[in-house]
Amino acid sequence: MTPSPRWLLCFVLCALFPTMAEQSSASQPSAQRDRTNVSVGQSFTGHYEGAATNRAQQVIPLAIDLTDAGGHLSGEISSTFGVFPIVGGNHQADAITIEFDAGGEKGTISAKLSDGRLFGTFTTGDDGGSIDVKKTADVPGRADTGKSAMATPILFLGVYHMANPGLDEVNTQADDVLTPKRQQELDDLADRLARFRPTKIAIEAPYRDTYWPDQYKKYLAGHYKLGRNEIEQIAFRLAKRLNLPTLYGIDFQMFANGLTPSEMELPNKTPESHKEAASLSPEEQLLRQSTVRQYLAHLNSAAEIQKNHEGYMTSLLPTDDPAIYKKADIVANWYKRNLRIFANINRVTE
Structure with missing residues (x-):
């Protein structure tokens, strides 16, 4: 079948375009040809x-919502350490x-964009490291794959029992947090935690209690003194x-043992008295030699968290105990409780 003239014309034009372009390029001055070959930069705007x-070597999940308006950069960076505006x-x-x-403090990210990925380095204060993020949407504030994994950054802060209730398997004897020195340290801690800008604060208290x-509420109204x-000392403040x-x-x-407080009749415990310095454990001595912030940084360090997990794992090593599942059940109950706490965190998270 003979092709129609219109299709034939199309084929001819397609074949002629490269030749015409080459001729046009050859007739232009070299400077003008260089301008023609400059590639258009990629858009940095996106999520x-x-x-x-x-x-x-801590891995910090983060999201960047970036807007590039004619060279003016704005937006915000969300991480487990807080939400920080791009300035x-x-x-x-x-x-x-x-x-x-x-x-x-001023923070800086220096990176390159390649195949939808920003990779480079960051600095903030006396810290820094590498960064690698992928563009998941061309519009800041949302991900093409659905709800952003960084929609609700959560900061977990492990603390010691400041009132010495003596209810744990291992109890650290705390010094008096009501002294002027400790109160000043707690004010400093609250100032630093406020940089995370949390919209909700969860506490170790029964769900919905x-x-x-x-x-x-009494404290806000001026009718409650912090104990x-x-x-009280951290969350209320x-x-x-x-x-x-x-x-x-x-x-x-x-x-x-897997039982809840309603299933056990517990003896009334009074807060333990403060120990003399000579009888302090190494951990208690470290607490007294540190500020509150320094000691909490120690408790929440990767090494200390690893040590706590190791304590439960090593308890599963073979023993002569005839109750062969006793320790396995204790470890299972420990993680069961913590997983239920995590489920409750999800229930109060928006």
């Missing part, structure tokens, strides 16, 4: 998700520098700074 690794920066070709406010939220409990209306209990109370 990115990935992680940063700091100098302590400036610049870019050239595939390289970009992002400046952000890291809670009063109203006792501590009610005490917090030694860490819920921080929540008031942030003008938060309430606190959220997320605990699931269960003992290592």
Whole structure:
């Protein structure tokens, strides 16, 4: 079948375009040809998700919502350490520098964009490291795959029992947190935690229990004086700074034997008295030699968390105990309780 003239014309034009382009290029001055070959830079605007690794080799999940409006960079960086506004920066070709406010300190990201990935380095204060994030959407604030994994950053802070209730298997004897020195340290801690800008604060109290939220409301009204409990000294203090209306209990109370408080008749325990310095354990001596912030940094370090997990794992080593599943059940109950606490965190998270 003979092709129609229209299709034939199309085939001819397609064949002629390269020749015409080559002739046009050859007739242009070299400077003009160079301008024609300059590639258009990639758009940096979008939603990115990935992680940063700091100098302590901690992997920090993060998301970047970046808007590039004619060279003016804006947006925010969400991480497990807080949400930080992007305040400036610049870019050239595939390289970009992002400046952000890291809670009063200047932070900088220097990266390159390649195949939808930003990879490079970051610095903030005396910390820094590598960063690798992938663009998941061309529009800041959402991911094409659905709800962003960074929609709700959560900061977990492990603390010691400041009021010495003596209810744990291993009890650290704390010094008096009501002294002027400790109170100043707790104010400093609250200032630093406030940089995370939490919208909710969860505490070790039974889920939906109203006792501590009610005490917090009295505290806001000026009818409650802070005691030694860490819920009061840290959570109350921080929540008031942030003008938060309430606190959220997320605990699931269960003992290592698998029983809940309602299933056991417990003896009344009074807070343990303060020990003399000579009888302090190495951990208790470290607490007294440290500020509250320094000691909490120690408790939440990767090495200390690993050591705590190892304690449960090594308890499963073979023994002569005839109750062969006793320790396995204790370890299972420990993680069962913590997983139920995690489920309660999900219930109060938006």
